[in-house]
Amino acid sequence: MAARDRDSLVSAAGEAEERALEAALRPKNLDDFVGQARVRQQLSLVLEASRIRERTADHVLLSGPPGLGKTTLAMIIAAEMNAPLRISSGPAIQHAGDLAAILSSLTEGEILFLDEIHRMSRPAEEMLYMAMEDFRVDIVVGKGPGATAIPLDLPPFTLVGATTRAGLLPGPLRDRFGFTGHLEFYSTGELELVLRRSAMLLDLKVNSAGFAEIASRSRGTPRIANRLLRRVRDWALVHKLEEIDLRAASAALDMYEVDARGLDRLDRSVLTALITKFNGGPVGLSTLAIAVGEETETVETVAEPYLVREGLLGRTPRGRVATAAAWEHLGMVPPAGAMFGETLFTLTEESAPELFED
Structure with a gap:
């Protein structure tokens, strides 16, 4: 499966059409937002206090893995504050002038959402310091000794960085x-609630077992859960099923690998290569990437984070290693004396009785 196909299923990234569908499923207020209970409670308090004081809300920073709802929360903040929303991103702001153009066009109370704010250029970043704190920027005109800084006052605004x-x-x-x-990864129960709301909006009939199956394969990420739900919907439509149950959900997701x-x-290619070609590791990242026919960055940023989080892969000073859980997941038995991380693992009659049977 090509990288583009992979992005459309279990990656938190998405194509334009997928993003449009995801936007239609986004909750519009905090009450409809599922999960992240602590963040929702704290953010609700911040926004309510701002409304009582009749002032713009404090600047908000949202962090966490992709697909958990940072952009959705930015839109909810704008809706809760009844304010317009301006959306940009860190990579799009490579010069201080780019940021100055955005800031100078803001209206009072407007919400400015900067996605991937850590990728903004350093000159723009330093200009943002003054804008956030004093609602003012200095526009430099000219170069060299003749350069002049012209102060520009900004209306109060709220920056939401992700x-x-x-x-x-x-x-x-x-x-x-x-x-x-x-923002933390979602539990399976929380993802089921996300899926139930999405199914209602998509007018889909899914039973409890079907929701549980899709949620369990969604990597703790609502964006992936919604995407898998749409793929299961397509499978059910082609097979002329009126209701999606456990069998249908499982068959559909198995087809999509x-x-x-x-x-x-x-993910499975990385684990399989690590186990079958390198006896479970340790092996260097570049060597592992060559073994699976992918770029090093793809293995490191797409596959590794989830495999490490699931306890299937370990990162050690000597290289990547497959854990006991990885061998078990692929239906293989680790050899006696296999290395898991930096610990020598020895099979015994108690830990693997099937190997000691007559």
Whole structure:
């Protein structure tokens, strides 16, 4: 399966058409937003206090893996504050002038959402410090000794920044946010609630077992859950099924190569190569990438995070290793004395009685 196909299923990235469908399923207010109970409670308090004071809300930083609802929360903040929303991203702002053009066109109370804010250029970042704190920017006109800084006052606005790598944000920028919320992966139960709401909006009939099956394969990510739900819907439509049950959901997701733990073809290829070609590791990342025919960055950023989180792959100073759970998931038995991380694992009659049977 090509990288583009993989993105349409279990990656948190998405094509334009997929994003349009996801937008239609987005909750419009905090009451409809499922999961992230602590963040919702804290954010609701911040917004309510701002409305009582009749002032713009404090700047908000949302961090966490992709697909958990950072963009949706930014839209909800604008809706809750009854304010217009301006959307941009860090990679699109490569010069201070780019940011100055956006800031100078903001209206009072407007919400400015910057996705992947950690990828903004350093000059623009430094301009943002003053804009966030003093609602003012200095526009530099000219170059060299004749350059002149012209101060420009800005109307009060709320910046909502989103990042998948909060550690890359410099301290001075992070400290200027009045509220910071970290989004966690969803439980299977929470994903079932997300799927039930989406199924209702899509006018789909799915029973409880079908919801549970799709949720269990969704990597703890609502965006992936909704995407898998639409693929299961397509499968049911072609097979002329009026209701999606456990058998239908399982058959559909198996066809799309998403297994019971949410692993796709790339994930299983990485584990299979690690076990069959390198005896479970340790092996270097570049060597492993060559073995599965993928780019190093693809293995590191697409496959590794979920495999490590699921306890199927370990990262050690000596390289990547397959854990005991990985061998078990692929239906294989690790050899006696296999290395798991930095610990020597020895099979005994108690740990693997099937190997000691007559």
